[in-house]
Amino acid sequence: MRRIYLDHSATTPVHPRVASVVNRYMLADYGNASSVHSFGEAARKALIRAREQVAGLIGAEDREEIIFTSGGTESDNLAIKGAAWYNRKKGKHIVTSAGEHHAVLHACKALKRHGFRITEVGVDSEGRVDPDEVADAIEDDTILVTIMMANNEVGTVQPVAEIAEIARRHEVLFHTDAVQAVGQLDVNVSELGVDMLSISGHKIYGPKGVGALYLRKGTRIRSQQHGGHHERNMRAGTENVAGIAGLGEACALAEEELKFRRSHMIRLRDRLLDGLQESIEGLHINGSRDERLPNNANVSIAGVEGEAMLLGLNAEGIAASSGSACTSETLEASHVLSAMGMKPELAHASVRLTFGRENTEEDVDYVLQVFPGIVSRLRSMSPLDY
């Protein structure tokens, strides 16, 4: 059966070039980067190279501004908890938004137990944060603003540079979760003016279980994992050399391909959205149509539950995701769609299709060919109108 993977915001396949780098450091240059001998030296060189590759992609000035972590979740946790604990004497207030990833929201929530206060600014019906609301939310004892660069569910791109400017004006640290943005948008830490920025390997054709935190020179945070003196004392634990080298290679690849990826994916995305809108009645596009990730198509299809659509699509070989309660571990509809003010029956009826570099127009046409049939089959048994 034809299998079409359209869930690249959940995770991407590892690019063969990345995999071959990973293999080199698993099988040949397998040393521990702390070792004096030649195996250790090869590992250290791999770390330096990867740091340069990551720094290069995001326009960091110095490779030492890159801290390797175990993924986007850890990067978010380290940035937020690290900044909070380091600055706790200056203040205990953090500003974030209701549309953030759980890695951000739950890291903030964990800090509440320790007396930190969290303000979640809302998002509009397209999922956008209003910079003025962020400005209003900043209090005297605010120490950190964290707003994501692009939303993982609806693909909405946030006005991060503008918000970073506001934070800077108030002398508050600014962190952005750029896990979905990197590799699709121009991400330049200088132009954005961010102090910290989170990256995850497996969203950009790199390995799972590896990520990075950009930490602007001079920005001080408190380490969250303790042990050896790795990563300039910011993150203990034997460096995942193979994974880090893979992340580096994935970043180099992203830099090479950025233009192609963007135009390629926008073309596929728009072909899909236009086609779906033509062929399916009662379809609603979620998120901003303009300020949107190139690879993200997210729609709600009135009267049809999301998981059921995913199963139907999967039976036709198409891999997608949904914000329906039935696909979340908490059994609640997507907090992002809810924050956007979407009615529950539409939130449960959402489907997200996210493109990757290897998708083709034929893939889109195949989806357009089978999707309407799935919808009408499910609608034929649905009690809801559309």
Added chain:
Amino acid sequence: MRRIYLDHSATTPVHPRVASVVNRYMLADYGNASSVHSFGEAARKALIRAREQVAGLIGAEDREEIIFTSGGTESDNLAIKGAAWYNRKKGKHIVTSAGEHHAVLHACKALKRHGFRITEVGVDSEGRVDPDEVADAIEDDTILVTIMMANNEVGTVQPVAEIAEIARRHEVLFHTDAVQAVGQLDVNVSELGVDMLSISGHKIYGPKGVGALYLRKGTRIRSQQHGGHHERNMRAGTENVAGIAGLGEACALAEEELKFRRSHMIRLRDRLLDGLQESIEGLHINGSRDERLPNNANVSIAGVEGEAMLLGLNAEGIAASSGSACTSETLEASHVLSAMGMKPELAHASVRLTFGRENTEEDVDYVLQVFPGIVSRLRSMSPLDY
């Protein structure tokens, strides 16, 4: 040039069988384990299988007792901080030993900032912890005892079952860092009677950047990394499916090979230690000769600094490590050798050679052939006597 890797306690090469599993989940079954579709299903199955493989190796009753982490350091941090925060209302005192890995010692130290008290029991001249001292160190508000199973530097094996029994008698949680023990010794969580046990992939021919924490059913700790509901809410972050599958395979391999590994490595180790003692004057074996990891040879060679020996060995193609200050990031001699009461000049003169499954008698003979020459060359320029 012949290259002989004798630094397996620092890290091991990834076994080809493990690498091929990792590759499968990087390139083919690359789904996110949270996804509904078939790619997600393949990933979920990989996690289940790996959990069973890890549980199998350490005799855990239920695969759900295994929590995957980013490595031994994170497992130690999660166990210690997780237990401390969960039980903080019961008490704020933790007992550990001076010979623990920094992942344990520094996790404990980090808790001090939050009002926890740490007692470090000493070790004897062979690096052993006295169970009676642990018993004496337990106070009314002790909530956790953490003592490693085998020391990573000198290879000394601790009387963990006995200490676990003491902890249980005092109704205190017991954690052991078994990062070096697993794959070399019989590690059975039921027989040992431990509540928590740390494992790291890259010490057992698995990938770096992945590890596990055994958490006995019913043992409650507080999660340290927040985000999605992964790992039964104990550890957020997209599961490193390829790495976890690799760790699982490495555990399966360890179970198959355990007997062979032990006898093979004991033979090599003893051949080396006997040979060195015969050919080098002023040589001192560090750690216990009997209660010792099969793969660990650690010696101090009076009058010769450790890093210089490593460079000499490396020039002959031999990869080893040392407890000398010059090979540590802190520029202090090994805290383990110091805790054993070793004089600084001997601590700085230590060399650790740790065997792996692929080493041979010829490797040992080659070391025995070149090592004495390196020592006499360095001694010829040393002002110290031996």
Added chain:
Amino acid sequence: MEYTDKVMEHFMNPRNIGEMENPDGVGKVGNPSCGDIMELFIRVEDDRVTEASFRTFGCGAAIATSSIITEMVKGKTLQQALEITNMQVAEQLGGLPDTKLHCSNLAADALKEAIEDYRRKQDDPNAE
């Protein structure tokens, strides 16, 4: 969230779908905010369920449980039908994933409502 083959078979080929014309009893459970809405229609003759059909907005488990209960209930007396539990429905499907067991396994509840609806109408033939 792995479904058994039986669940997938019922999801892909659900039995007895659609609204029933002039049903003898209708049961509705769930609500849009929790993501599952189930409507069960029954026809009753001589105190036995002779026909059942459903309309469901919900996940795979919700659809499969709806489908299979329309088969399970056929030919059963009302008393027998009332004894069907959600657990039995899940068992008939070869089991359901844990989370689904607790949230999308409502078919037996819908059947109970349908039977109560039937009985209410019997008691008061003029009721709508």
Added chain:
Amino acid sequence: MEYTDKVMEHFMNPRNIGEMENPDGVGKVGNPSCGDIMELFIRVEDDRVTEASFRTFGCGAAIATSSIITEMVKGKTLQQALEITNMQVAEQLGGLPDTKLHCSNLAADALKEAIEDYRRKQDDPNAE
């Protein structure tokens, strides 16, 4: 902790090793607890260092700096010798890793001590 080729060359083939018989000056720096001990011996004629040798317990950097300073100092006047800095020694080796720069880069200190020792002996020829 990467060493330059020059460091490794001096480490593998150190120049002028060993205790000097009847040196004109001896400098000792470092101590066992910090892991580096360096002894530098000099012979002085007409206010110039004509010969130098060393004994060192220490890491690669310690040995290489000891070795190279015995070459650097040869033929220099005492005044010129005193002007040699640890930094210059490191530069002659093509640089040293950061940590080594601060801890095992003691050769110029040893040289200074040796020259002071020489001068002390000159001032008081009976001194041991």
